[in-house]
Amino acid sequence: METELQGGFRRETSVVDTDVLIAGAGPVGLTAAAELRRHGAGCRLVDRLPARLPYAKAVGVQPRTLEVWDRMGVVRAVLEAAVPLRGQLVYSDGVEQARLELRLPPEVPYAFAALPQYETERILEEHLARFGTAIERETELLDFTQDADGVVSRVVTASGEEREVRSRFLVGCDGAHSTVRKKLGLAFEGGRFPEEYMLADVEVDWSLPQGYGVRASHHDAEGRVDDRLVCIPLPGDRRYRISMQVPPELSAADGGGAPDAVAHGLESGRAPGLEHVQAVLDRMSPEPTTASALRWSSVFRISHRLVDRYGDGRVLVAGDAAHIHPPTGAQGMNTGIQDACDLAWKLALALDGGPRTRLLAGYDAERRPVGAEVVGRSVRHAAQDGVRAAPGDFATVMLREAQLLVAYPDSPLIVPDGAAPGGAGAAGPLPGQRVPDCRGLTARLATTPLRLYDLLRERGHVLVLYADGAEALPGCGAAAAGIRRLTDGRVPAFVVAAREVDTPEADRGQLDADGRAVPVFRDDEGEFARLFGGDATAFLVRPDGYLAARQSPPAAPGAGSALAEAVERVFGG
DSSP states (O other), rough: OEEEETTTTEEESSOOOOOEEOOSSHHHHHHHHHHHHHOOOOEEOOSSSHHHHHHOOOOOOOOOHHHHHHTTTTTHHHHHOOOEEEEEEEEEEEEEEEEEOOOOOOOOOOOEEEEOHHHHHHHHHHHTTTTTEEEETTTTEEEEEOSSSSSEEEOOOOTTTTEEEEEEEEEOOOOTTOHHHHTTOOOOOEEEEEEEEEEEEEEEEESSSEEEEEEEEETTTEEEEEEEEEEESSSSSTTTEEEEEEEEEEEEEEESTTSSSSSOOOOOOOOOOHHHHHHHHHOOOOSSOOEEEEEEEEEEEEEEEESSSEEEETTTEEEGGGGGOOOOTOOHHHHHHHHHHHHHHHHHHHHTSSSSHHHHHHHHHHHHHHHHHHHHHHHHHHTTTTTOOOOOOOOHHHHHTTTTSSTTTTTTTTTOOOOOSSSSSOOOOTTBBOOOOOOEETTEEEEEEEOHHHHTOSSSEEEEOOOOOOOOHHHHHHHHHHHHHHHHTTTTTTEEEETTTOOOHHHHHHEEEEEEEEEEEETTTTTHHHHHHOOOOEEEEEESSBEEEEEEOOEEEEEEEEOOOOOOHOOOH
């Protein structure tokens, strides 16, 4: 291919265009790329590293993230590689204070899990390869400019050659020291913790129950915490990622740089040895134990910061590029993955002719409050005594830590409730809330009951229609036909019929809607009715599993209806 020098760097005269250029191939960038490809958008994913880092950095996986991976079609591989997190043992000054059990309501399909970050990245990279997309390794974003039509990015490859890539959007998933964030000029307000910590991936020979994290603290004469030990189980026999305070001999002489510097993440050159880990265990372990099999170790610092906005024009940020905070509660990577999932379907629709300004404003409106809440909560937990010190009843605390309470009621993409308070459809998930899973759905051709999430997996927007009686079926058919017309067939629909519904349509598992078959499933165990309100209602479910709108009773989406308004907000020009 012919090239020419332009602006001081080499440019291909036949520029390779792509819909979205993603900088950073960690869990967040990989999720964004995989979801863009799943939704039909083109993308390129660049990363400056030559290969995945073999470090168990972010290891906690929240139930909500597993639900997101279920929707993506990747959860099976995660379940094969991860181990369960059953609870946490809390010690203070050598005395057990609490044994916390990580329990959730039975309808939540997934539990808390632990998986080394390099395994998360492997699974997501293999999933991305299904779409014919690979990471462009040893390729670093240097700079970019944007205009009304797209973004021109300057990248450098492993050979030192600088190239220009033009894309319609640029997404920065490039971490706490994000080039995208800096070049875009986003404010990143916050601060840093003065303490330094060290991480180590080791095995221990204690007799503590497997599957439980360990959090131990020591207090000085004034009651202040002066020593800490946090152990998170990893796949393997008594293998843990251990976090500890740095001993004086490994402390940075410069104190970590300027007070306003973004000092966050792993550092090089000061890796602790097994003797440093053992010294902390000798002081802090609940019982005598010996550490062995050190796989890796590092010193790290913690900052807490949040951008003032999640993007500007056609350039956006996600994950650590947008928010950083203490690792307490394993919220960071999970929040970033959900950023990426939220952003990807919006970008894909914007590329497909949806209302770009509204969709991208919806990304900031939905995800920045989540980032702010997570940063604030993680900082409070780190300054107190972990998750155990969180206010509220423990069941609610667990739902919040599992990220199952994230909701977007104030998003410009969410339509106010189409069910009158106290009337039909008033119970169940509200617009902007997570759509729960439910079991016991049966089909004419399925001899084993299905879950609702089985029916939503690897799909975009879906219209879920509940018929509480035979009289609701015509309205369900009209709603399905109307949504199909409004979206040019991009939104499929299916009906969940109460187990009492006895009609030919329910018996054969299909409802006719303007000459098109709409699948019908039976709510044989009544769980859908219990979780979704029990009245005939249409639910428009987004690709990320949140409810965009609901309308009761189901009917054709006429002018001014909740369904028609939701379609206009998301798909309208």
